Amino acid sequence: MTMDQRREDWRRLAQPPARVLLIDDDADIHPLVEAMLRPLHVQFASAHDGRGGMAQAIAMRPDLILLDQELPDGTGVALLPKLRLHPALADVPIIIITASEQREVLAACFEAGASDYIRKPFFGAELRARVQSLIERQRMLDDLGRAAHIDPLTGLPNRALLQWRLQHAIDRARRNVEESFSLMFIDFDRFKLINDSLGHAFGDMLLAELGQRLRDSLRVQDSLARDVSGTTVARLGGDEFIVILEGTRDAAAATVVADRLIEVIELPYHLDQHIVRSSASIGIVHSGGGYTEAADMLRDADIAMYEAKARGKGCHAVFTNDMREAVRYRMQLENALREAIGTDQMFLAYQPILSLEDRRLECVEVLLRWRHPELGSISPAQFIPIAEETRLILPLSDIVLRQACLQFLHWREHMPELAPRYISVNLSRVQLTDPQLAKRMMAILDEMGMPPECLQLEVTESQIMQQRSMASELLAEFKRHGVRLAMDDFGAGYSSLSCLQEYPFDTLKVDRTLTDNISRGRGFSALLHAVVSLAENLGLEIVAEGIERVDQLVLLQALGYTYGQGFLLGRPLTADALEEWARTGAGSGNTSGNGTNTREAA
The missing domain is CATH 3.30.70.270 (Reverse transcriptase/Diguanylate cyclase domain)
Structure with a gap:
């Protein structure tokens, strides 16, 4: 016996025995067929008529059926369609046993669904060859079916x-x-x-x-x-x-x-x-x-x-059905957003960042707003995640940068004494995965005639941590071109101090959650004092976000914070409203109207 033959024998023995059912009214043939099939290591069962054979097949779920053409309660040809109609037996190979030589009988057997036939009397070698051939064929089909329906990695249904x-x-x-x-x-x-x-x-x-x-x-x-x-x-x-x-x-x-x-x-x-x-x-x-x-x-x-x-x-x-409605609304927003890009539905608002010493306008943060003609004003908290998931944020961000640069240059020309020193634009997490981001943004600055040092890009700690290697390369490239960099929402995410040294930031923006709690106790004041000391030691400018009350402003000034941002100092404004605000409020040094005499842009 060759090695290949041994492997084949081992493979067959390793498989579970094939279940073979004989349906034949001749009781003497049952032990004879069982003996003939014994070398194939099959599990053998038998029945003597069509009714019993049908019941046995359903209970046993055989891998192959040997079906006699002549039965006491009918014929094999008549029983074949009944076997094929049962879901568990539809694909089981069936060999018809017949003594007939008539072509019409054999043709009827195949037409009814027989897989093969064997004539009586038959020999053991012939029976084994036909049975083994069909069993191997069925196992191959089962393996192919399993491969088509089973996930190869987990072995679970696909x-x-x-x-x-x-x-x-x-x-x-x-x-x-x-x-x-x-x-x-x-x-x-x-x-x-x-x-x-x-x-x-x-x-x-x-x-x-x-x-x-x-x-x-x-x-x-x-x-x-x-x-x-x-x-x-x-x-x-x-x-x-x-x-x-x-x-x-x-x-x-x-x-x-x-x-x-x-x-x-x-x-x-x-x-x-x-x-x-x-x-x-x-x-x-x-x-x-x-x-x-x-x-x-x-x-x-x-x-x-x-x-x-x-x-x-x-x-x-x-x-719940409410969830489905929320998804439908989200799909409605997505379709509307695709149509809104490049139209006047999307516009920019600018929130002032002021010096806490003399209320001079240091910078404005550029904020995207959306006013739909039918849905009304749509919150950035709703449409920005959709823009990021669909990657519409990439073309949208390019438009924002162009408009913001154009507006900044307009201010420098028409109100040079009151214009902000630079503008601050937020980067999204999707932009940080774009290897062409720096090249594309620098091309826009060059196209608009915008000095790189007049642009600041804001990125959060969580965004950096999610895209650590890519963020490192992008931020370093921006810094080489002279663009300012700010860490946004400091204190709300990972708060990794090593992050401040690893990346070339110019500004640290303290999250509003720390500002909100400043009056709750000495612990929060001490924490804010530690942050401002850290920024000073690292040579970073520091901005306190979310200033909405006078007590917050007073405490932040006492702690040495240089710049601030929040509704108390100035709400997000359209470009025209910001010009008016600068001329009548921050520009003249009069701060009494900063919290009340401004127009909400969103």
């Missing part, structure tokens, strides 16, 4: 098989309320960060471990059978997993399981030498919502998952 199972679950639940179920949409909260920082190989290891944890926690159904019920865990794609949780009367029952899964997912992952921790956000929807299509149920579970992320991640949310 999107195609999931949708098939989900549709079957929906159909069963519509026929019988006792078959109700819940659907859970699971998204790993920090997968992109882990995948980008450790590499795709570790990302794959993490997904495989996550799939195994879900499988172990839920005792999932792995069968590829056509009529399957029971809990299913599937990988939808990326770091998104789906659970079809059978037997839940309502969504509340699924939340208990979701809580357990969140605990399991949050346990540390040991990936070679790395220990990784994260959480998951889970969206839940119940079949009692009147669903008829798998796609609709997946959509609503996805909506609920994003609601869980919005609530802070590491939690679950049950779908």
Whole structure:
């Protein structure tokens, strides 16, 4: 025996025995066929008539059926269509056993769904060859079907098989309320960060471990059978997993399981030498919502998952119709935003940043505003995240920079004594991922004739931490061109002191949360004093944001803060309103009207 033959024998022995069912009215042939098939290591069963054979086939779910043409209660040709109509038997290969030599009989057998035939009397070698050929063919087809429906990384059902199972679950639940179920949409909260920082190989290891944890926690159904019920865990794609949780009367029952899964997912992952921790956000929807299509149920579970992320991640949310309406409104905003870019719906407002010593206008922060003709004024908190997600923020930011530069140059020409020293523009997290950002922005400055030192770019700590290497290169390039840099919202995010030394900042903008609490006790005052001392030692200008009360202003002045920004000092204004404000307020040194005699632009 050759080595290849040995490997083939080992492979066959490693597989579970094929189940073979013989349906034949001749009792003497049953032990004979069993003996002939014994070398193939099959699991053998038999029946003596069509009725018993049908019942045995449904209970046994054989891998192959040997069916006699002549039966006491009919013919094999008549029984064949009945076998093919049953979902569990539709693809089972069937060999017809016949003594007939008539072509019409054989043609009828194949037309009814037979896979092969064998004439009586037959020999053991011939029977084994036909049976083995069909079993091997069926196993190959099963393997191909498994490859087409199983995610190779996790071994879980893939999107195609999931949708098939989900549709079957929906159909069963519509026929019988006792078959109700819940659907859970699971998204790993920090997968992109882990995948980008450790590499795709570790990302794959993490997904495989996550799939195994879900499988172990839920005792999932792995069968590829056509009529399957029971809990299913599937990988939808990326770091998104789906659970079809059978037997839940309502969504509340699924939340208990979701809580357990969140605990399991949050346990540390040991990936070679790395220990990784994260959480998951889970969206839940119940079949009692009147669903008829798998796609609709997946959509609503996805909506609920994003609601869980919005609530802070590491939690679950049950779908409600209000969530769907919110998504529809968001889609409406997205479409409206695409149409608004480049029109007068989008305009700029400018919020003053003043010297706390003499109220001189030092700088203005450029703020984008949107006034829709039908929807009215739309908050930046609503449309900026949409612009970032769709990457519309990139062309939008270019427009903002051009308009802001044009306005700044206008001020320098028409009110040189009162014009701000520079303008400050915010960078978005999406811009920090654009390797062409610096080149494109410097081209705009050159096109507009804007001195680079008159532009300040604001970036938050959290943005830097999310795009650390890219941010380092971009900020360094901007600094080489003379552009000013500011760390925005200092004290609200990571508050990494090393970040101040690692990146070439000119200005430190203290977050309004610290300003809000300045009068609550000595602890906050001491913290603000420490921040201003740090800025002075590092040679940074410092701006206190969110100044809205006189007591805040007085304390900040006493602590040595040089610049301030907030509604008390000046609200965001249109360009024309800012000119008027500068001439009648800050420009003349009169500050009595700063909090009241300004017009809100947004």
